[in-house]
Amino acid sequence: MTTNLIDIQNSDVIMATSNMAENHPVGFQWVMKAKERGAKLIHVDPRFTRTSAAADMHVPLRSGTNIVFFGGMIKYAIDHNLHFKDYVVHYTNASFLIDPEFKTATDGGGLFAGYDAAKRAYDQKSWKYQLDAEGNPKRDLTLRDPNSVFQLMRRHYSRYTVEMVERVCGIPKEKFVAAAKLFCEASGPEKTGSITYALNLTQHTNGVENIRALCMLQLLLGNVGRPGGGVVALRGHANVQGATDLAVLYQDLPGYHPMPLRDAHPDLKTYLEKTTPKSGFVVNRPKWVVSMLKAWYGDRATKENDYGFDWIAKRASADAYSHQHIFVDMYNGKLKGFFAIGQNPAVGGPNAKLARAALEKLDWLVVQDIFLTETAEFWKAPASPPHREAAGTKNIKTEVFFLPAAPAAEKDGTLTNTMRLIQWHEKAVDPPGDVRSDAEHIYQLGKRLRTLYAGSKAKRDQGILALTWDYGDKHPDMLKVLVEMNGVAIEELRDKDGKVLYRKGEPLKTFADLRDDGTTTSGIWIYTGATVWDAEGKVVNRTASHKKGDEKDYLAHGWGWSWPANRRILYNRASANPAGKPWSEKKKFLWWDPEAPSNVPDKKGRWVGLDVPDFNAFLAPDAKGGDNPYIMRADGKGAFFGPLLDGPFPEHYEPVESPVKNLLSRQQMNPTAKIWKVGDKRNELAGVGSAEYPYVITTYRLTEHHLSGVMSRYLPMLAELFESHFAEISHELAKELGIANGDTITVMSPRGKIHAKAMVTNRFKPFTIDGKKIHQIGVPWHWGYNGVPGLPGSKGDITNDLSATVGDSNVFIQETKAFCCNVKKGVV
Amino acid sequence: MLKIPDWEMTIVWYFFLGGIAGGAYFTAAIADNFGSARDRAVSKVGYLLSLPLTLACGILLIADLGTPLRFLNMLGAFKFWNPMSIGAWGLGVFGLFSLLSSVLSFSTSQQMVGLRRKLSLVGSIFGFFLAAYTGVLLSATTLPFWGDSRLMGALFLASGASTGMAAISLIMFLGGTAAGEGWGKVKKADRYSMIIELVLLAVFLGLLGSAARPLTSGQFAPLFWGGLVGVGLVIPLVLEFVGQRVKAVAALGAVLVLVGGFVLRYVVLMSVQA
Amino acid sequence: MARTLAMFTDTSLCIGCRACQVACKQWNELGMEVPEWTGTYQNHTHFTDQTFRLVRFIEEPKPTGELAWLLMSDVCKHCAQAGCLEACPTGAIYRTQYGTVDINQDTCNGCRYCVSSCPFGVVAFNASSGTAKKCTFCNDRIHNGLGPACAKACPTESIQFGFRDELVARAQKRVETLKGMGFKEAQLYGADSNGFLGGLNAFFLLLARPGTYNLPDSPKLPQRNVVVDSLLSIGSAVLVGLGALLAFRERGQGGGDA
Numbered sequence A: 001m002t003t004n005l006i007d008i009q010n011s012d013v014i015m016a017t018s019n020m021a022e023n024h025p026v027g028f029q030w031v032m033k034a035k036e037r038g039a040k041l042i043h044v045d046p047r048f049t050r051t052s053a054a055a056d057m058h059v060p061l062r063s064g065t066n067i068v069f070f071g072g073m074i075k076y077a078i079d080h081n082l083h084f085k086d087y088v089v090h091y092t093n094a095s096f097l098i099d100p101e102f103k104t105a106t107d108g109g110g111l112f113a114g115y116d117a118a119k120r121a122y123d124q125k126s127w128k129y130q131l132d133a134e135g136n137p138k139r140d141l142t143l144r145d146p147n148s149v150f151q152l153m154r155r156h157y158s159r160y161t162v163e164m165v166e167r168v169c170g171i172p173k174e175k176f177v178a179a180a181k182l183f184c185e186a187s188g189p190e191k192t193g194s195i196t197y198a199l200n201l202t203q204h205t206n207g208v209e210n211i212r213a214l215c216m217l218q219l220l221l222g223n224v225g226r227p228g229g230g231v232v233a234l235r236g237h238a239n240v241q242g243a244t245d246l247a248v249l250y251q252d253l254p255g256y257h258p259m260p261l262r263d264a265h266p267d268l269k270t271y272l273e274k275t276t277p278k279s280g281f282v283v284n285r286p287k288w289v290v291s292m293l294k295a296w297y298g299d300r301a302t303k304e305n306d307y308g309f310d311w312i313a314k315r316a317s318a319d320a321y322s323h324q325h326i327f328v329d330m331y332n333g334k335l336k337g338f339f340a341i342g343q344n345p346a347v348g349g350p351n352a353k354l355a356r357a358a359l360e361k362l363d364w365l366v367v368q369d370i371f372l373t374e375t376a377e378f379w380k381a382p383a384s385p386p387h388r389e390a391a392g393t394k395n396i397k398t399e400v401f402f403l404p405a406a407p408a409a410e411k412d413g414t415l416t417n418t419m420r421l422i423q424w425h426e427k428a429v430d431p432p433g434d435v436r437s438d439a440e441h442i443y444q445l446g447k448r449l450r451t452l453y454a455g456s457k458a459k460r461d462q463g464i465l466a467l468t469w470d471y472g473d474k475h476p477d478m479l480k481v482l483v484e485m486n487g488v489a490i491e492e493l494r495d496k497d498g499k500v501l502y503r504k505g506e507p508l509k510t511f512a513d514l515r516d517d518g519t520t521t522s523g524i525w526i527y528t529g530a531t532v533w534d535a536e537g538k539v540v541n542r543t544a545s546h547k548k549g550d551e552k553d554y555l556a557h558g559w560g561w562s563w564p565a566n567r568r569i570l571y572n573r574a575s576a577n578p579a580g581k582p583w584s585e586k587k588k589f590l591w592w593d594p595e596a597p598s599n600v601p602d603k604k605g606r607w608v609g610l611d612v613p614d615f616n617a618f619l620a621p622d623a624k625g626g627d628n629p630y631i632m633r634a635d636g637k638g639a640f641f642g643p644l645l646d647g648p649f650p651e652h653y654e655p656v657e658s659p660v661k662n663l664l665s666r667q668q669m670n671p672t673a674k675i676w677k678v679g680d681k682r683n684e685l686a687g688v689g690s691a692e693y694p695y696v697i698t699t700y701r702l703t704e705h706h707l708s709g710v711m712s713r714y715l716p717m718l719a720e721l722f723e724s725h726f727a728e729i730s731h732e733l734a735k736e737l738g739i740a741n742g743d744t745i746t747v748m749s750p751r752g753k754i755h756a757k758a759m760v761t762n763r764f765k766p767f768t769i770d771g772k773k774i775h776q777i778g779v780p781w782h783w784g785y786n787g788v789p790g791l792p793g794s795k796g797d798i799t800n801d802l803s804a805t806v807g808d809s810n811v812f813i814q815e816t817k818a819f820c821c822n823v824k825k826g827v828v
Numbered sequence B: 001m002l003k004i005p006d007w008e009m010t011i012v013w014y015f016f017l018g019g020i021a022g023g024a025y026f027t028a029a030i031a032d033n034f035g036s037a038r039d040r041a042v043s044k045v046g047y048l049l050s051l052p053l054t055l056a057c058g059i060l061l062i063a064d065l066g067t068p069l070r071f072l073n074m075l076g077a078f079k080f081w082n083p084m085s086i087g088a089w090g091l092g093v094f095g096l097f098s099l100l101s102s103v104l105s106f107s108t109s110q111q112m113v114g115l116r117r118k119l120s121l122v123g124s125i126f127g128f129f130l131a132a133y134t135g136v137l138l139s140a141t142t143l144p145f146w147g148d149s150r151l152m153g154a155l156f157l158a159s160g161a162s163t164g165m166a167a168i169s170l171i172m173f174l175g176g177t178a179a180g181e182g183w184g185k186v187k188k189a190d191r192y193s194m195i196i197e198l199v200l201l202a203v204f205l206g207l208l209g210s211a212a213r214p215l216t217s218g219q220f221a222p223l224f225w226g227g228l229v230g231v232g233l234v235i236p237l238v239l240e241f242v243g244q245r246v247k248a249v250a251a252l253g254a255v256l257v258l259v260g261g262f263v264l265r266y267v268v269l270m271s272v273q274a
Numbered sequence C: 001m002a003r004t005l006a007m008f009t010d011t012s013l014c015i016g017c018r019a020c021q022v023a024c025k026q027w028n029e030l031g032m033e034v035p036e037w038t039g040t041y042q043n044h045t046h047f048t049d050q051t052f053r054l055v056r057f058i059e060e061p062k063p064t065g066e067l068a069w070l071l072m073s074d075v076c077k078h079c080a081q082a083g084c085l086e087a088c089p090t091g092a093i094y095r096t097q098y099g100t101v102d103i104n105q106d107t108c109n110g111c112r113y114c115v116s117s118c119p120f121g122v123v124a125f126n127a128s129s130g131t132a133k134k135c136t137f138c139n140d141r142i143h144n145g146l147g148p149a150c151a152k153a154c155p156t157e158s159i160q161f162g163f164r165d166e167l168v169a170r171a172q173k174r175v176e177t178l179k180g181m182g183f184k185e186a187q188l189y190g191a192d193s194n195g196f197l198g199g200l201n202a203f204f205l206l207l208a209r210p211g212t213y214n215l216p217d218s219p220k221l222p223q224r225n226v227v228v229d230s231l232l233s234i235g236s237a238v239l240v241g242l243g244a245l246l247a248f249r250e251r252g253q254g255g256g257d258a
């Protein structure tokens, strides 16, 4: 997220596109605060939820049509001259000129220039800036050049008319115009609006483009980097941000360095050369990567051995290892063993029947969890024809190990939340019995592996043997781990003038001090500054600090510690105009104070304000690059034109399963979407407009339950809040099918079927899509076959038995927000 | 969105028997004080009937408590405006009178008879109380029609008197003492009570209007109209006038009155809690 | 008596998350209940002996035809004139020094009179303890300087806890603000200590008429009937007594006409 939840209170309009009140209720308090101050809340969601209940306007749209919605808004803003022109001209790449060879999807029948149908991929050679003699992008600050990003964007979205929005999304014209007006008018120097999103945008085969569309709207309205503006990514699990920071994703190293590729990156030099841009802040990558390797391998990492770069397991160039890849490979017998640490794919994974069938093919499975999950007991799954005759262990050879893990309250450590805020928590009670923290399990596993490999000469074992793996005797000292992530000075460090910057062993205060000569360590550069030394050389854990916000510091910089560098709003340079002055008194946040002392003696001027500048604090607005707020980008500008694998501008395609034809182009679905072919009819898909599966289905969460349900269904107090698994359907559909509220119904897709109770409600309404009535239903996915004894409703069918193994082309996220189903009354 | 107290058959019986006990006692007291010597049988039956019934009432009341052992807690507080509180006290005090009067009813000593008569005048106040307070108790709730009526106590009192008298006359019939003039007086008194009850019931329904719907329509209506109004009031009254010379018919009338009294408590308690 | 404490539940801020409902269960160690199908997200239909806070979900079309989902976290009102307290024959229900209404579980004998005497149907009987149960206003917490568990858990400050007079002032301002924002029916329920039941120490801000939330427009103290009903009973006693007197006197004196 570019901003901080606390700052939402400064928004003039908030457009919630996810179900924030239900899934991020604590963060939602700031939306309510904004509302108390008179802000308006728009909720965009196919169904009326508890967020809609709090909203001034609920805009229902058919699942999977988000780009039409945002594209329509972009067009509306441009057509009505509501975009924030100064912001767009100076802080974005709108003025940059693109290669004349490039064609938008408007001119390519739904495809951009360079599509290769055989490869189902784009050749992106024309997707680039025109460069001048010095190699800098050419610009037209009037934004009139037909090859300017602005004009191309305008051309691209020329099809996204209000009428088109009505026909594709099913939003009545008047309603859409009212929403567009309300949101787009909160733009300019005096106003800001924020947009929240979560899975409503991500879980689609064009998930990343959905988010880009949202970002483009925010750039257009000048809503990024400014108070009350922002792209509010509402993340999932309590520490999912920390998990991605620390590289649980296959494509990253800690701190978002690309995972090295086996063939393309034979050595550190090549890796750094290929992945380090020529300009922008990321030019510092070598310092970060070398410091990371020093943190991992300590003294064994030397300049001569590439700091141990060779020891990192590399990714085979063309392969991806997303959740879905792993389970398809597992089903195909390519995986022998699997570690499920705090994950319940037997319920939570898309196409869960496939996931459970895949688990049967393993030799061994380790489940490390705080509860006996359905995954840990996957053989207990009831039969779900036609794929398995009867449940049982008879024919399953998988050996299952269960490692009981301690939950958060039983261990020290940090959680990094959705606003990049790292918060330390102390152990409240010891775990019972032989239960251990995840850190201890993993630490001990590492120790045993090192004993096992001791003396091995095999190349593949050297990485494990070379690790610094010394955090205490039994349980790792988590503060030690945090300090290692933060990084320290390996030896005394001095500046150019010989002044001592750091004592030997001292934690580094900022990543600006990281070096690529092997004198500093840092497990993850963005966390540098989280721990420091006090005067006596004792570690001060800034993530454990508990100073509440007040009038002087409403963003509460003393509460926990937020990466990077404890700044709370990213790109905050954009909160001032190009000359460094606040855009307006009302939206004053960070500004250039020409009188403030600089870091160089005798010089003056620095950025000051309500936050840590996300910018070189001493770079004057009129200096070179002084108006480039987007420091993580090579050109320093927010990107309207931003190449992804499926295009530089988001273009609408229908979900892989859809009841209707794409009205915007002949391209029915994302031409680069990943669709897995799995044997044994394990991943059948419904055709476009299938009569057998005529309804749109979306799957989602409830406040009362948590994800695969293990952490809520097993607790009577929470489990009793819903009587049973249910599906929400409109009165109109219920009438057509003769279903009454509370009737048991069967929901089926080409992958499987489930039984649930029908909750007939006004909160779902049929959509009119291109003049035709299209029904959508909604099914929460928290239930599974385990639960509380004596509470029948704590168990239920697995909604993910319905969903498919298909993915977005960039990150392979599943499409569980929009697919097709049928509904029948009774148990069919 | 109100809640019902789940007062079930124990309480129906309690209300019913309490009414009889109170009614019988005061009938006995009146016969004792104002009747002739030949009415002695009436007062003796009345006193002696009230004693076991009161005892039964106490047991029923305690049995119905969620925590019966804490019955005495009721006596730990005295709230004069609270029917339940003074009800518990009243039941106890009445029991005492009933006991004394019963014991004294065996005495022929002039002194003791005098004492008994005086005592019973005070005791019958508590008898009236026992018959009526249960109705007041119901009207001091928030439930529909219980809380809407202010004649519940009056109605219960009239019904209690009538059932008390019917019980006495029935016992006399069964005990073979139905020959004397006393029997006829009880039945006559009962006739007045029934008329008063019928009138009160009409006013009660009239005042309640649609609030009386739980009684007058729906599941409990047949029992109310047939069991209470028909079997419990109109038929016995008709029998009184038509068949008053045939003892068996009169006895049957008394049985019907008792049935009616039970039905009244039953429909009033259950219709609201259904 | 100490200054009166109160809870102010502002339904305009409620997001129906039910954290209050669960926090109450957890703090008060209330047991598991098998829920019933209510057709909506709400469970249970009403307060029970194990559910002292209950979030209500009311689907109501607005006059404009748009849908409204009114969310309201309901609770014992801690009435200044409390039917339950007046009804309790054992004195188990008492008023604390802070003006809240609590049930002493060691004194209650389970007569259930309070159950039928609460104008809001709050008190419920617990069969296993044999006593009546309801919101305690977290008596154990407020006497130790902590706010109620439900208020503590509420993420949006929909449940506010504090001194009654201060909360009422804040609530009145809030109603004005909401009216200014177009919520025409925004109103306080039970804030007025001259109003029904002498005011509620757990009062509410509603966005629609009380009836929409299944709340009585003007709840009455059930004990109001006692005097009239008693007098009428006495009248009835006099009538019946006269009848009996007549029956016994006339014959006794005349020597019998049988």
Ligand SMILES: Nc1nc2c(c(=O)[nH]1)N[C@H]1C(S)=C(S)[C@@H](COP(=O)(O)OP(=O)(O)OC[C@H]3O[C@@H](n4cnc5c(=O)[nH]c(N)nc54)[C@H](O)[C@@H]3O)O[C@H]1N2
Pocket: A017, A018, A019, A020, A022, A023, A024, A044, A045, A046, A047, A049, A061, A062, A063, A064, A065, A066, A197, A198, A199, A200, A201, A234, A235, A236, A237, A698, A699, A700, A701, A702, A703, A704, A705, A706, A707, A778, A817, A818
């Ligand atoms: N109480 C609770 N909180 C949670 C979780 C939980 O399980 N329980 N899970 C956590 C996790 S891991 C995550 S990732 C987040 C997820 O947070 P959210 O993304 O808010 O979660 P969902 O409920 O899955 O989906 C949100 C909404 O998307 C709507 N929707 C479906 N299709 C579309 C569409 O095409 N466009 C739009 N605009 N809306 C659409 C659905 O109707 C649904 O209401 O929540 C986190 N918070």
Ligand SMILES: Nc1nc2c(c(=O)[nH]1)N[C@H]1C(S)=C(S)[C@@H](COP(=O)(O)OP(=O)(O)OC[C@H]3O[C@@H](n4cnc5c(=O)[nH]c(N)nc54)[C@H](O)[C@@H]3O)O[C@H]1N2
Pocket: A199, A203, A236, A237, A341, A342, A343, A344, A345, A348, A349, A350, A368, A369, A370, A371, A373, A405, A406, A407, A408, A438, A699, A700, A701, A706, A707, A708, A709, A710, A711, A781, A799, A800, A803, A816, A817
């Ligand atoms: N149809 C459909 N499917 C979905 C989604 C959807 O919206 N629709 N959403 C997707 C999303 S966003 C997500 S995040 C996934 C979630 O899917 P999963 O991550 O598989 O589901 P969880 O229930 O969160 O599993 C977390 C497990 O961690 C355990 N746990 C909790 N704390 C600890 C701990 O400290 N240590 C250990 N070792 N274990 C712990 C819990 O007991 C639980 O079993 O589901 C995805 N699946």
Ligand code: SF4
Pocket: A023, A024, A025, A026, A027, A238
């Ligand atoms: S469950 Fe935890 S992380 Fe989620 S909203 Fe509640 S407090 Fe925040």
Ligand code: SF4
Pocket: C076, C077, C078, C079, C081, C082, C083, C084, C085, C101, C117, C118, C119, C120, C121, C122, C123, C134
């Ligand atoms: S709401 Fe009911 S239970 Fe609560 S104090 Fe008032 S009368 Fe008593």
Ligand code: SF4
Pocket: C087, C088, C089, C090, C091, C092, C093, C103, C107, C108, C109, C110, C111, C112, C113, C114, C115, C131, C132
């Ligand atoms: S049930 Fe308990 S609390 Fe309620 S009135 Fe009876 S004694 Fe009082």
Ligand code: SF4
Pocket: C023, C024, C025, C027, C028, C052, C053, C075, C134, C135, C136, C137, C138, C139, C148, C149, C150, C151
């Ligand atoms: S005040 Fe305490 S007892 Fe009452 S509802 Fe809130 S948490 Fe429950």
Ligand code: SF4
Pocket: C013, C014, C015, C016, C017, C018, C019, C020, C021, C055, C073, C153, C154, C155, C156, C157, C158, C159
């Ligand atoms: S915790 Fe607060 S917001 Fe949530 S349901 Fe209760 S009152 Fe409403």
Ligand SMILES: [Mo]
Pocket: A235, A236, A237
């Ligand atoms: Mo998630």
